[in-house]
Amino acid sequence: MDLFKVLGSGAKFNKKRFIEDIALFEPSNKLRKTNDTSDTQMDIMQEINFFHNSKSAIVETLGVTKDKKIAKDVEKEQEEENINSHDDGSENEYDQVEEEPLTKDLNSVNDVKLFRKRHRIHVYGTDVPNPFSSFDDLESKYDFQQYICKNLKNSAYEKPTPIQMQAIPIMIHGRDLMAMAPTGSGKTLAYILPILHDLKGPEKIGYRALIISPTRELAQQIYREFKKMTIGKKFKVCMLTKATAATQAQAPHLREKFDILISTPLRLVHAIQQEIIELKNVRHLILDEADKLLELGFLEQTDEIFAACSNIKLQKALFSATFPSSVETLANDFMKDPIRVVIGLKNAATETIKQKLLYVGQEEGKLIAVRQLIQEGFKPPVLIFVQSIERAKELFHELIYDGINVDVIHSERTKAQRDSIISNFRQGKIWVLIATELMARGMDFKGVNLVINYDFPQSVQSYIHRIGRTGRAGRSGEAVTYYTKDDAPYLKSIVNVMKESGCEVPDWMLQLKNPSKESKQRLRKKPIERKTIDTRSTYDIKKMRRKKKIIETSKRRKAHKLVPASNKNEDINKGDPLYGGKKEKKDKPKDDNKSKNESKSLLSNKKVKQNNRNNKDY
Numbered sequence: 018m019d020l021f022k023v024l025g026s027g028a029k030f031n032k033k034r035f036i037e038d039i040a041l042f043e044p045s046n047k048l049r050k051t052n053d054t055s056d057t058q059m060d061i062m063q064e065i066n067f068f069h070n071s072k073s074a075i076v077e078t079l080g081v082t083k084d085k086k087i088a089k090d091v092e093k094e095q096e097e098e099n100i101n102s103h104d105d106g107s108e109n110e111y112d113q114v115e116e117e118p119l120t121k122d123l124n125s126v127n128d129v130k131l132f133r134k135r136h137r138i139h140v141y142g143t144d145v146p147n148p149f150s151s152f153d154d155l156e157s158k159y160d161f162q163q164y165i166c167k168n169l170k171n172s173a174y175e176k177p178t179p180i181q182m183q184a185i186p187i188m189i190h191g192r193d194l195m196a197m198a199p200t201g202s203g204k205t206l207a208y209i210l211p212i213l214h215d216l217k218g219p220e221k222i223g224y225r226a227l228i229i230s231p232t233r234e235l236a237q238q239i240y241r242e243f244k245k246m247t248i249g250k251k252f253k254v255c256m257l258t259k260a261t262a263a264t265q266a267q268a269p270h271l272r273e274k275f276d277i278l279i280s281t282p283l284r285l286v287h288a289i290q291q292e293i294i295e296l297k298n299v300r301h302l303i304l305d306e307a308d309k310l311l312e313l314g315f316l317e318q319t320d321e322i323f324a325a326c327s328n329i330k331l332q333k334a335l336f337s338a339t340f341p342s343s344v345e346t347l348a349n350d351f352m353k354d355p356i357r358v359v360i361g362l363k364n365a366a367t368e369t370i371k372q373k374l375l376y377v378g379q380e381e382g383k384l385i386a387v388r389q390l391i392q393e394g395f396k397p398p399v400l401i402f403v404q405s406i407e408r409a410k411e412l413f414h415e416l417i418y419d420g421i422n423v424d425v426i427h428s429e430r431t432k433a434q435r436d437s438i439i440s441n442f443r444q445g446k447i448w449v450l451i452a453t454e455l456m457a458r459g460m461d462f463k464g465v466n467l468v469i470n471y472d473f474p475q476s477v478q479s480y481i482h483r484i485g486r487t488g489r490a491g492r493s494g495e496a497v498t499y500y501t502k503d504d505a506p507y508l509k510s511i512v513n514v515m516k517e518s519g520c521e522v523p524d525w526m527l528q529l530k531n532p533s534k535e536s537k538q539r540l541r542k543k544p545i546e547r548k549t550i551d552t553r554s555t556y557d558i559k560k561m562r563r564k565k566k567i568i569e570t571s572k573r574r575k576a577h578k579l580v581p582a583s584n585k586n587e588d589i590n591k592g593d594p595l596y597g598g599k600k601e602k603k604d605k606p607k608d609d610n611k612s613k614n615e616s617k618s619l620l621s622n623k624k625v626k627q628n629n630r631n632n633k634d635y
């Protein structure tokens with residue numbers, strides 16, 4: 018078999034020119050056919066069918082209709098469906114058999130065990146409350162208020178997703194929770210519903226629930242979800258912005274009117290330090306994208322927020338699609354008798370995403386591959402991830418002349434620009450959106466068909482979250498990751514994720530060496546240096562560079578006075594509008610009620626510091 022054909026599918030390359038690169042990837046033993054059969058994929062897909070799609074839909078998702086065995090299975094399934102369907106419109110037997118445990122009360126230990134197994138719910142901890150199986154249970158078993166059930170019905174969600182089935186009862190029972198579930202599997206609703214149930218109604222005693230998100234864009238999305246779910250109840254939900262903080266600073270009496278607060282860490286810390294926000298009544302503290310918020314760069318701020326939440330009855334819940342083991346250890350340290358829930362496999366990609374790795378030779382090959390895709394025709398919307406703001410701008414300047422509706426989003430764009438881009442992308446006005454890591458976490462763009470990792474991701478976690486912008490809520494999606502010979506040492510990390518999520522991976526890739534811990538850490542700290550994305554003449558490039566250098570030097574001079582050194586390279590941090598602002602003098606908030614247990618600082622813990630230094634999973 019021609020190895021280069023395998024490596025270069027999707028882009029045209031000069032084989033002679035890349036002869037050295039080919040040698041780089043050629044394994045010593047002969048290529049063998051992949052071991053991954055479509056059967057295995059099908060089994061996995063059926064097991065993780067969170068949104069209860071039919072078998073034929075799964076086949077469509079996998080794109081394996083040509084596989085004879087599966088095609089036969091589908092045919093059989095359809096035949097069975099036809100046989101079992103009744104003219105009177107009653108449910109067919111096939112559905113009843115499949116759905117039996119879903120509609121049954123989960124009374125016995127065995128029922129619960131079977132139910133969890135079927136939905137790939139893994140629980141760790143003591144006295145774990147039973148999951149629930151249908152949204153009707155919320156009203157009948159847990160006494161949820163009418164308005165919540167009505168809003169749920171209006172959202173047209175038929176059934177809870179596995180994370181909702183298990184996380185909601187845990188939160189209702191007041192337990193601390195660490196919840197890990199795939200991207201796009203409904204984690205937001207899994208914490209919104211129990212919070213609303215517990216708060217009952219507006220109380221005018223100040224914030225009682227606090228949700229922290231690493232980016233302003235995700236915070237806005239969460240805010241919208243809360244607004245949707247609180248229709249019919251006069252809850253006051255606040256998204257902390259410069260404007261809302263200023264209003265509350267000027268009119269302290271307004272603060273008590275609010276019930277729920279959503280914020281990015283920096284914005285909130287700023288408000289705490291200025292004594293604009295009181296968190297002593299907060300009963301629910303949620304960290305969305307918790308592993309990001311517990312990483313160095315955010316940890317200091319998260320710690321300060323924890324310290325300000327002084328209520329002894331504080332319930333802490335962490336949600337993410339990924340939890341490196343170091344973060345899990347840290348979380349275990351500050352949570353009280355927590356329950357850990359894992360849906361499916363730990364740190365895995367969503368299985369409805371068809372993942373591909375594409376060898377592009379040199380940097381220039383990436384642009385060729387993108388242009389080829391454009392020429393061949395693609396199905397928008399498409400998200401393209403690059404590793405830096407600079408490269409996002411460069412790629413944008415290249416693609417703007419390609420006759421497609423393309424835009425670029427990163428933290429250097431104004432808030433108004435970012436809001437308008439997100440809205441236009443959602444409405445389909447932008448076909449291709451070039452983005453930095455800022456967009457990788459939590460953003461719910463329902464119809465994204467394709468994610469392109471133009472630049473190889475700096476960690477497995479980044480890969481999982483980036484590609485997780487497609488294939489959401491049970492939909493299918495595609496993700497392509499371009500790689501050059503510089504990325505080759507890290508390839509195996511992504512191959513492992515692909516393999517685990519049931520994607521076909523050629524045998525030679527499976528035989529690659531895993532990158533060392535040290536090299537993974539190095540990559541995480543600093544991206545690979547790459548050639549500028551530019552097809553202009555050398556003369557033009559030099560001229561531009563000179564101009565840019567002058568502008569940058571002047572900018573740097575100004576910024577140096579303002580930006581805290583620790584945050585300079587964190588694009589995701591810049592998502593917080595406070596980023597780049599003057600760092601406030603740190604006065605810990607005064608908290609007379611603070612219990613010994615609750616005031617334990619995350620940073621004062623030696624083990625925590627060590628864990629953060631040895632972030633092993635990257």
Ligand SMILES: Nc1ncnc2c1ncn2[C@@H]1O[C@H](COP(=O)(O)OP(=O)(O)OP(=O)(O)O)[C@@H](O)[C@H]1O
Nearest residue numbers: 174176177178200201202203204205338459461490
């Ligand atoms: N029970 C449900 N049935 C169908 N769709 C649902 C259900 N619950 C939530 N959704 C939808 O699924 C989509 C993904 O939800 P959400 O954004 O909460 O995912 P997530 O798990 O937080 O993903 P990420 O890890 O990327 O942040 C949303 O569009 C949401 O409206």
